[in-house]
Amino acid sequence: MDNKVPQLNIVGFLCNWCSYAGADMTGLGRNTYPSNIKVIRIPCTGRMDPMMIIEAFHNGADGVLVSGCHPGDCHYTEGNYYWRRRYPHLKSLLEHFGIDKRRFHASWVSASEGKKFAEVVKKVTAEVKDWRDNG
Amino acid sequence: MARIGVFVCHCGTNIAGVVDVTRVAKYAGSLPGVKVAVDYKFMCSDPGQNTIIDAIKKYGLDRLVVSACSPRMHEATFRRTAERAGINPYMVEMANIREHVAWVHSDDKELATQKAMKLMEMAVAKVRRSEALSKMFAPIEKRALVIGGGIAGIQAALDIAGAGYKVLLVEKEPSIGGRMAQLDKTFPTLDCSACILTPKMVAAAQDPNITLLTYAEVTEVCGFVGQFEVKIKKKAKSVNSKCIGCGVCTTKCPSKKALSEFDEKLAPRKAIYTPFPQAVPNVPVIDRTACTFFLTGKCKICEKVCPTGAIDYTQQDEFIKEKFGAVVVATGFDIYDHSNYGEYGYGEIKDVITGLQFERLISSTGPTAGHVTRPSDHREVKNVVFIQCVGSRDEAKKRPYCSRVCCMYTAKQAMLLKDHYPETQAYVFYIDIRSAGKNYEEFVQRAQNEYGVLYLRGRVSKIYERANKLLVKGADTLSGAQVEIEADLVVLANGFEPKKGAKEFAQLFHMSSDQYGFYNELHPKLAPVETAISGVFVAGCCQSPKDIPDTVAMASATAAKVCALFAKEKLEVEPLIAGVNQLTCSGCETCYNVCPYSAIEMKDKEVKRGEVRHVAEVLESVCKGCGACVGACYSKAVDLKGFTDRQVLDQVETATAPITDN
């Protein structure tokens, strides 16, 4: 997809140990992706208080992505297992309130998956764009 | 009121080539609380850091934002800079405008610049809420665990022990030695592998600082740098400490069904065995899946013949739990299984063997006492074809990487063959010859020029069995001709791959692996033996394919890292940990239940005068700052230093607000 998607605001929460490092790897490999995502570094997906995501949508974010280590690889052993429970619940609750499913995503990106991070961001951006354009 | 300085780095042209850094700095200057904003060519350089220090003094700054590369790269650098100028090091935030902007948005400079401005603004928003934190210290258990007793593990253990620290060396096989013990001679000097390895094995066994634990495996790991708690399974050897290593049991054992792992399944081995004669320790184990007594209930010959009564059929697996300050992972490699290659006969042609099997065949301690004969009919050989890059540099087999050692070991094996049997002819099919290394290219040249090894550039398309011969069909891309060689034996240069179970093993430590399963170093250039898990180091082929010199160098490097760690009195740890506001804590115990480190204690405490409540408290020396408690506490009573709710919320708010630059 085209990397230029104006006026879409996506907030990305990336765990320090895998996904943030993975996103660094995307840069090292000079893979490109749309610039809408603004990354906030968190220590671990276990830190993700669902409230932060609700606040992000409330503040006008069009989309949110939370990304962490693959199951079994969390730097703190268990954080992403808790996140893997919070995510489907929150997604369903948000949808119930009318926040479209296409706006909220999660992924596992390891420190070596720079290419995957670019793909994930492209996909998330495309989904959010689809929501905005087609309702 | 905060006094913030913003420093925007060009990183040469890395950032400035894409991002309009002056615009970023100008925008920074317009943000509330920002007293000074400048851009500079290399912020991390000495003059760059001095720019920061001067600005701190001149403007009385109390917090900094550095818009540059990834915080994973230079956060520590700039924290030190701040400290040097008398600012608390935790009053520093970085905006990653290189990896997360310039390098990934080079296709639109305007959008890239806008994003850089935004990320900088978010960092300013965060740093505004930063609090000064004081350093914390943790004790170090000055004892190292080395896992894997190949040359890497042996070398690391010897070096650490040499510095005076205790080491536990854990090996899952009955003997240490690893792959190197299986080799005949080694390139590029052709000295005998056993002759240089055995003394090291013995030295490890005799070193008073090293404890050897063979036939043992790590099953559980908790804790962290300085304080790893490791559970180790000692598999039942069925032979106790009375054994003097006389070997009578092995000689007399009637069971011959099992195949020798050490001899790469080219020969049978007994049910009670040591993998090879120079094994360290020289104590046999009973393979219970092969032992007649364990299978049928009858036999016990070994017990009868053992002169010291060392056989113990009732031994059980035993678990021990010990503490270590640091861990060296040196679990080595396996070779690629060529049964995936149809063109080489799916691993079903007996006289198509692996490089490692060839090492055993040509070794004087091997199953044929050094006679290179065909596994199928034990005939001597005349024409031998070597095929390189089997499971290396092969996209279709999902093994696109180069195994680095195979070109060299193939040349070595061809030379050894000629040395033993001057009348033989060796052919080598190759894609490229990779012989970077001291005296390596010369070595390959010698194979070609002095030993007459015929190098054919091209791939083999098919191997047929025909009338006691192997017909090898391939292309010689240099001459453009199709070639057909009638060979007696084909030796494959099987590439390296991660040890079976590498993935599960990595999970014990939460180490990350690359897409193939080799363990990841912390930084490909600047931290090649560290891992993302502090206190866990990697050595040898578990990290990537490499030869013995590189393995040994890497092992010694891990030892240096371990010793540097142990030389410290106490360990400085990040104060980025959780803290509970007990006034708002509802005592629900959610945090206590989710904390992966049991770092939360529940207490009945007087939180207000006369009001005793059940509340949570963080054990500061145990908390690792994961934030799982923060994510789970609905009463919003626990927060995480360095990633507080206020900081994250302000980042979120800034991220979603439009840029107000004009």
Add this chain to the structure above:
Amino acid sequence: MDKELQDLIKKLLTEKKVDYAIGYEKAYDEFSTRPAFVTSAEDTARLIFNKYCINNLGLYLTKLKKNKIALICKGCDIPTVRELVKEKQFSRENVIVIGAACDGVLDKRTGKQPEKCLNCGVKQPKGADFTVGTAKDSTTARNFNDVAEFEKKSSKEKMQFWDRQFEKCIRCYACRNVCPVCYCPDCFAQRSMPEYLNKNVDAEENKMFHMIRMQHVFGRCTDCKACDTACPVNIPLTLLTKKLAKDAKELFNYESGADMDARPPLSTYDEDDPESGIM
């Protein structure tokens, strides 16, 4: 039934099994009841139980941690007790649960039985220490049909629906104040450092308050309907709390307050949990 109830409480009080009892008494008219705190045997005459006893008295447990209490519960209130015990708000030994058989309560606002009573499986209470009375039938299973119906709407329609609802909300916090699992000493909604929630009463802020509250009570809310009943402007909070119950069941096979041994779904995990569309 009132007599039976009063006698039981009297006995518990005289035998000093409890310090006091929490039940219902008649309020300003015969269609209204209010909570009654009874400390002496003589006082028990105030206690009644009828179809206007709509409140969930479990709420008071969190406020009275140290005493021994007899608590009068309808079948649908008992999960609250279990949930609060799980969340360490008091210890089970300190509470004697007196289950009151119930043929359904009446919502004063509508004069009808609320939906929860139409699908109630615990008219004859389960898991009480003592039970008074006998209910007519207690077999109906709970269903989520109304939630499922709502889920079929497009996200835009859902958004519009809630926007209209929360325009009405006056942020009186009655819903939170009556909620037994909203026992936090300092609710996020009132904090100023950080200010999680703007204090402006507008539809957007109101909606966020509810989103966050619903997230906070997920896997803990027993769908007791106290909030729904308490809301002065009739916002259908039940459509939210039932959604929580449905999701807890469907995503984690969890029912709040049902099983003392099951951990609330968000404070535990299983290594084999489904990936739920995580990329």
